[in-house]
Structures are given as C-alpha cells and as structure tokens.
Amino acid sequence: MVPLLIMLLGLALLIYPVFATQWNNWLQSREAGSYQHTVTQARTLQPVELDDAIKAAQEYNMHYTDGPVLDPWLSRISKDNVQYQEYLTQLHDYDAMAQVAIPAIDSNLPVYHGTGEDVLQKGVGHLFGSALPVGGKGNHTVLTGHTGLTNATLWDNLIKMRKGDAIYVNTYGQMMKYQVHEIETVLPNKSDTLRAKPGEDLLTLITCTPYGINTHRLLVHAHRVPMDPAETAVFEKSGSLMQWWMWVVLVLFILALAAIAWWLYMQRRKETDRAQTASSTIGDLRVAPRWPTE
Template sequence: MSINTAKPKHQRNSYGKPPSVFRKTFLPLLVIIVGMLVMLYPVYASQWNNFQQHKISQRYQEDIQQADPHKLSEAVEKAREYNKQHTNGPILDPWLARVNEDNTEYRDYLAQLSGQSAMSIVSIPSIESQLPVYHGTTDEVLQKGLGHLYGSALPVGGKGFHSVITGHTGLSNATLFDNLIDVKKGDAIYVSTFGEKLKYQVVDTEVVLPDQIDGLKAKPGQDLLTLVTCTPYGVNTHRLLVHAKRVPLDPSDEEAFSNKGWKIQPWMWGLMALALAIITILVWWIRREKRKVKSLESK
C-alpha cells in the first residue's frame, strides 16, 4: 500500500473553504502601507514646509505691492541709516554663537524692516530657490526660512556694506539651502527688501571653519552679499560661503522676483519611485492571490 505524502496545493480552512484574499493579505498589506507612510514622511514634510515658505514669499510680495510706497521708502532709508551707525557689529557663527535678545541694541535691530511677514526675499534662479528672510538666526527662525545674521548689514545694499544670509542644509522637513552647494561663480542672486530690488553676482565660494569669519566682513567701496550654510551634508563641521557682489539690474531681471514654486529634490524622486515600485508589486501580488482563490473555489 502506498501513502500519498504530497501536500495539497491550496490550504483550506476547517469548513473546507479556501481562505479569503482579505484574510491572507490584510496583515502584510497593513505592514507595507505603514512602512511606506514612514518612508514617504520626509517627502511630505519637506514639500509641506516648502509650500508654506512659497506662500510666505508670495504673500510678502503681494503685501509690498499694496503697501504705501512712501512708508516702504522710509523703512529702507531707515535701514540704510542703521547700517551706517552699526558698521562694527559682532559677526558670529549663527550655529555656535547666540546673541542676547533682551539687550537694547538687539531690540533696535528687530525694529528695522519690521511689520511685514518677512524682512526680505532671496531668489536664486540657478537652483530654483526663493525663500523668505527673517531677523536673526535663532533655531526658530532657521527652521522656517533664512536668517539675516545680526551684526552684518541689513539687506538694502550700499557700498561699504556686507549682508550675510544664513540657512540650514540637511533638514528632514525642508529644503532651504540644500542646493546652495550647486551655486557657481557667475550665478545671480536677487534680493527684494521692502520694495528695494537688488541683484548680486556670485564671485567666489569657499569652505571654512565656523570661527573663520574674515570672509564675512565689509570691504570699503564694495556692496557685498554672502550666503552661508553648513557643510558637508549631514556632518556640518564646516561652513559653505557663497560670496556675491552687487551688479546693475536689467529689465529682464524682473522675472527673477516672480514666485514660481520650488524644486523637488532628487532624493524625493527616488523615494517616490521606490514607493511606486512597491505599489506595483503589491497590486501584482494581490491579483495573484485572487487568482489562486478563484482557482481553488472553482474546483
């Protein structure tokens, strides 16, 4: 007598019925969906914050267009006078040094170019970036946008002045200055401050230690702007400085101040492509399980 030891191709439950597709796929499906949500959260968080920064930049420009031109001009002139009276302000690393925000001088600084949703807007067409600039470089400021370095000149231009704008690189929930490393010599940087529109051209980039601040000091007769962020990505032991010099505005430059949105990072495309691949495999697997159950039910 021979005994058949082969296992049945399809396992049936105690009632002789094949298990449903739902029961077989629910737990794996749940685990995969939760995993995908966790994986895609940085993309969602970054895009949401990028959208918020886009809205603030847009609102800032709309508010400036609707504001009293005389009051805007007064604010800019007041900022220029402030710069003349504070040529020897402290230049400190924005991530390692903190300024006492309760002192009179800092409160006077906060009163300059105030009353709008931001101090200024910085546009860098070469990396598709347009971000709001706020007073100071506190953690709160640098989490939501760019920060003007207290001690440097307010961003209203002028020979003999040097404005410094700082921003994070490597945040999991915002792009900010992630692409600043791609800015090259000759690229244009545009600044819009209370209706005053300025154009700067990148003349040099350098990587320095946090305490090397000579590149942030003003130079006689030159109108300078420097953008600062941490580097290398995720390590942050050094500072990337992008130095730019004031150049004349052309009529064609007006388009650079328009708010066109933001750039989707390569790593975001990678995660979304991976998620799409997982969804495709998941759909294929569920359909295969359905075919198995239908085949078993037909027997």
C-alpha cells in the same frame, strides 16, 4: 490582513519625507510670493512709508553693524539683548524682512530677522550684526540657511552655485542684484571674510557643509551689480519643489505599490481557486453514484 497593514505602514514611512518636504517647500514659496505681492502693492499705495523704513534701515547700518560678525550656529545672542531688540524694530512691518531669489538653484525664499532655529526651519535668516539687506557702499549683508533638513529643501543646492551666478534681494520693493565672485569652505570660527569693506556693497550666503556632517561652512560671496528692470520677474517665480532623491523615492513607492497590488491579486486568485476547487469537490460528492445495497 496584518501583513497588508505592515506593508501599507512601510509605504507611508517611505513616502512621508517627500510629502513633508513638498509641503514645507510650498509654504516657503507661498510666503516669498506673498511678500513680493504685498510690498509691490505697498510700493504703489504707500511708497513714502516704505522709503522711510529703508532709510531707517540704512541709518541703522551706519551705527550698529561695525562689530564682529560671528558664526550663526555657534554664537547665539540673547533675544533680551537691548541691541537685538533695537534690531527687531527695523524692517518689521511684514512677517519677512526681505526675499532672496537664486535662479541658478531654483530658490526663492523669505528672509527673516535672526538665525534662531525657528527661523531657519521656515526660510532664510539674516545674521544679526551684519548689514540689513538694503544695499549701500560699506555694507555687508549675511544671510544664512539650512542644508540637509529632512522636511525642507531650503539651501540644499547652494553647493551647486558657481562664480558669476546672480543673487537677487527684494527688500520692501527695493530690488537688488548681486553677482557671485568667490566661494569658499571654512571652519565655523573663521568669519573675517564676513566683515564690511569700505566702498563695497557685499552679500554673503552661509550654509553648513558637508551635507549631513556640518563641520564646516560654505560661504558664497557676491557683490552688487546693476539690475535690468526686466529681471524683476525673478521674484515671482516659485522655487523648485522636486529634488533628485524625491524622484527615487517616488519610483520606489510606485514599484512597492505595484508589488502590493500584485500580491493582493495573487492572494485573491488563490482564494478564488480554492473556492472553486472546494465547490467542485462538493459537487462531485453530490452527484456521485450510489450503488444498490443487497
């Protein structure tokens, strides 16, 4: 019994990362889908309120996003900061402020205020100090996401993106398309490429790299391009829930399960054989001839 319990415990430890990652991926995908559904309904029922919120965010961008943009993991701002509190009042009607979809890597995630660890564990964070994701010339929105978490995919596949790939952002039903024009790997303190440029509508995605080491930052730069109305369906698609390593773990899990089943079968067979042998021996003793004694 003890060896069996040890083997089952080992199996549970083996499969746990897959289940944990799948569960969190599902939660994040559900949140992105819920946001898309909610703002789509609101866009029909209360378009004025949504337009007012976007206009307020655009006004905010004009006055509060001309300062330096710092690395989201090295430079943490106090949540008690007056400007940060003002920032939190923008696009705050829903749990998420926006939704970002990247078809090239099957990613569809909610976007939240700030880049605190609580945010980056459940989705994508908007970098405070950069423009809110409402578009407009002279704006540069910066979104950040984790790579290498043991219990969620998030932006593990961002490294697979290439020039020309599309990034879609849905903010309060305002849907925007950006096209990747540059990908670079930089040191954490190099943030000059995150500044806004006059006359350009820019978006940058940031994650840590290399995988599991995180000494540098991967920056995916994109610019606003026209969006075909037919492309809005991209926000309704769920992100990919399976990665290559999950298939490897599942195969190992199935093989280990089969091995345990075979071991149990052989153990049961040995017990049956021993029982049959013992029964035959007892039977032979019972029917053994008794020689007459003188």
